[in-house]
Amino acid sequence: MDYTMEDTQNSAPDALEATKLNSAAQRNDTQSVTKRLQAELMQLMLSPSPGISAFPDADGNLLSWTATITGPTETPYEGLTLKLSFTFPNNYPYSPPTVLFKTPIYHPNFDFSGRICLDILKDKWSAVYNVQSVLLSLQSLLGEPNNASPLNAQAAELWDSDQEEFKKHVLARHRDLDDE
């Protein structure tokens, strides 16, 4: 099993420019990243949190994952299934993963291409965060958007003014991603 893994790791698409700088140490890094991600996965499996789930992508590459958040109750997103993609850099966990919403979503802090405005994914990132904590943060963000720094100003406005209308927008925008 380790053989296949090694192969795929060597050909891992490098998501960040940063990897080019430390390509010499890349192999070792990749190995420790893999270990870390495996441990995170194990933790997710052993103590699953309700409403969130994540798993590596089917191409056998541990550096990209797909996650699922179920919309928390008593929010406009209740009952919706939201999919996200995680792309881990080669120096994870020292740099944050790139997280995107795959499901179209209407939310003050997420733009229409699924980009996320969340401090812990940017300058506030720390190596103690992990997939689970990122997902939990996003889950709570669904219920309590940070309207101070909106990516989607209209949504921010609407959230404050008209929750009913907001929910309509959310449902209009939402589209379940088909299973492959």
Place this chain on the structure above:
Amino acid sequence: MISTYPLNAGRQRVFGSVFSPASLEARPPLASSLGSDQTPLASFQPNSSFSTVKTGSFTSLQHEQSAAAPLDREKWDQAWSASTAFLAVPNQGFAPIYEARETDGSEALKEWSRLSPPSKETAEALSYLTAAAQQGSTSLGATTPKNLFDWYGDEIRRHFLTNLRSGLYKLLKNPEKEGLLRTIVDCLQLARRIYLAPVVHYLLPLLPTREQGRVLTQLQRAFHTVASHSLPWSTISPLLGGELAKDSLIILGIDTLIEQSREDESSQDGMEVDRQYSVSYEDWKNETSEVQAQMMTEGENGRVTMARDRLLAFLNGLQLVGLGGDKAQKVFASVMNLMMTEFVRAAYTRQWETPTAVPQHLQHWIENVFARLAVQVLAIIHTPAPGSQSPGSLDVSFGDVERWQEIGIARLGALRTSELFDIIVEWPASSGAVEDLRHFTTHPAARAHVTQSFIAILNQRLLHPGASTVEILQLYISIIRAFHLLDPKGVLLDRIARPIRRYLRGRDDTVKVIVGGLLAEPATADAAALPSTNDTLVELSTELSKAHQLSLQNNTSELDWDDMNWVPDPIDAATDYRKSKSSDVIDSLVSLFDSKETFVKELQTLLSDRLLQKREDYDQEISVLELLKVRFGDSALQACEVMLRDISDSRRVDAVVRNDQGLSKPPARIHAKRPLNQPLPELHAKILSRFFWPEIQDQEFKVPDEIASLQDRYSAGFEALKASRKLTWRNGLGQATVELELSDRSFSEEVTTWQATVIYAFQSTDDDNVTRTVSYLAEQLHMAATLVRSACLFWVSKRILVESSRDTFRVLECLPTDDEMEADASGHNSGAADLQSGAVSNAAAAAAEAAAMAAAKETAEAAAMEKMNLYWQFIVGMLTNQGAMPLQRIVMMLKIVVPGGFPFSNEELREFLAGMVSRKKLEIVSGGNYKLVH
């Protein structure tokens, strides 16, 4: 060494057949009218220059005379018609030639009037014409329409095509191929004589010497062309190949080898023939070196000599009629190629002894037998290249012989390569064969060939589910040793080992077998004198104790800059090839696994099994552990260390606790009946540090009260001794000595604790037969029903209980007497009855065992289910995020993401998923994809 004699003999034969001495003598003197008297006949013989020179001078004289004669057109015409009439070949068809092919030919020649001397006029006409031809076209110009020799060449062609060709065709079509070519060659030879006899006898002497050769060659070429034209080479070459093969098989001694091996198969004795001449390796290697040297060069037996003569004569004929030369050489080469392979196969198959002399024998054979035949044959069917070698020179150089020897070694290598698997199976008895192979694997291509074909054989014969892991490991060990001899650098081994190692990693029980082998008792292995029994690799434990000193000494890495013996890796080494200094078997096996952890974990499990057995000492385990510590370092084996410590410590602690708690009063149990208020049973405990021991599968049940109270006292004593530690009792592991008093017998044996607990439940004071059902016992003892049943069946096999009805057991207080048994058996004698009862108890024992297995399996399955739950989490996560997936992909993903790998097969997972489908947690959507039900 290579005698030139046969060459000369060959040549003499060639000329003998053309210029048959008989016909020469019968030749009448040449026409005296030309003034040339008894000059010795100029035979076309380049090496007898003496006579040629002499006649040359004479003919030039004649030449001048005839040149002086006036050339007259009419005279020329007359001479022409006379000569052509004389020379013309009668159209007699093919039949007479075919009939006469086996005679010496003189009869036929007479019959065809090819030897009758020309009449005077004809002779004159001939000499006139030749003279005219000599002067050539310069003086005659257009007036001479033709050259007589050109005409005769055409005549040969015409005659051959009209008379012989169809006959030869018919011959060729003959389905009987045996000796067909010989017949054809005989016929052609006769035809050739018929054509050339008059020319040689009457025409050539009229010519000057230098012309004689040219003319004869010209006519011969005419004949050769037409002959080879009429006989398609595609038909001839297989025939020729067959002929060559038939005789060379005998000459090269291959046929005797094959016969010998056949005889060896049928009968081993009666082979005491005194062979002076033999190419057999078996005979050869038993001789002294002097005899060895002579064996192949001297004393050919009659059969071989005969075959050789026959072949050479045949080839002479072949060459004469123009079927030799280049093409025949090619056929010969291919036949010899085949012979080489055949010889190597016949002579050396399964000759694997050490020390090996096979390469020497082969070289000897090639030099003395193979090359000899090649020289002889090539001398005959040489290509008549213009200005070619002087007659004494050899067609075969020593360089060629050396090349042949190389080829022979390569063939030997190919044979050994194909045998390699069997060689390794028989290792170490077959190390000689590996030595042979060393001569072959000198360049990268050969090495690549060896490894590739061996890997192919391995895949076919070893790495399949039919072979047990022990077998594979056993063979792998042999391979390691054999290839270490073959290639001390280990590059070949490195390449061979990869597929094996990959395969072994895929096997579940590899670790178990290796660890089991390591822990096996080497002493028993020596005693049994067997390399390995069927289920353990005891060899490993011997290896372990033997090899560890070696491996310690030179553990220098690549970074040893002072290593003056350093050489670069061989060029065909793989990029990630690492040189291992020693052929350390244990290292190779242990390094099969990516981490020592797997190995250590298995070692722990096995060790725990062995340590929990009740034994006097654990020296074997301790020594193995010490040896492994040297290899792996202390830290890796810390847990095992602790386990051993636990066992030795608990002995001490046990004594102290029992002393403190007053448990060790000598119990008065000798012949004691066992009513309830009897002295307490003894209780000993092994105290294990839970953290360091592998998970132990345990059967939970309630021990009898008096044992439980003992346990409590023991625990109290232990806690008093070690304040911060607590005892948790593992009731299922352990042994109990059970003594039973039945009304007619007593019983005492060491059994497992759960078996003891079950039989304890049958205890009674009164004489009633106690009857218990399995379900009652299970409830009372908090024990799994399967386990209860298994214990009951165990006691049935001991003839303590009987199963009165399904799942209901009763104590067998009195054994049925022999009489009763006899009554039961109705008519059988008591011996048979005993036998029967024996069979009954055997069957019961087997049933008990099966039941115990079932119980064990049940607990194992429960544990597996526990694990499956974790995998289920993975599957849910996977299917939630990645959408529906087919089974294959699920398995693949699990293998990647589950730490330590996914231990279940596709089938097991399919079953598990099917279970989930039936529980409505999953559904199967289109394309066999599994999807979560929301």
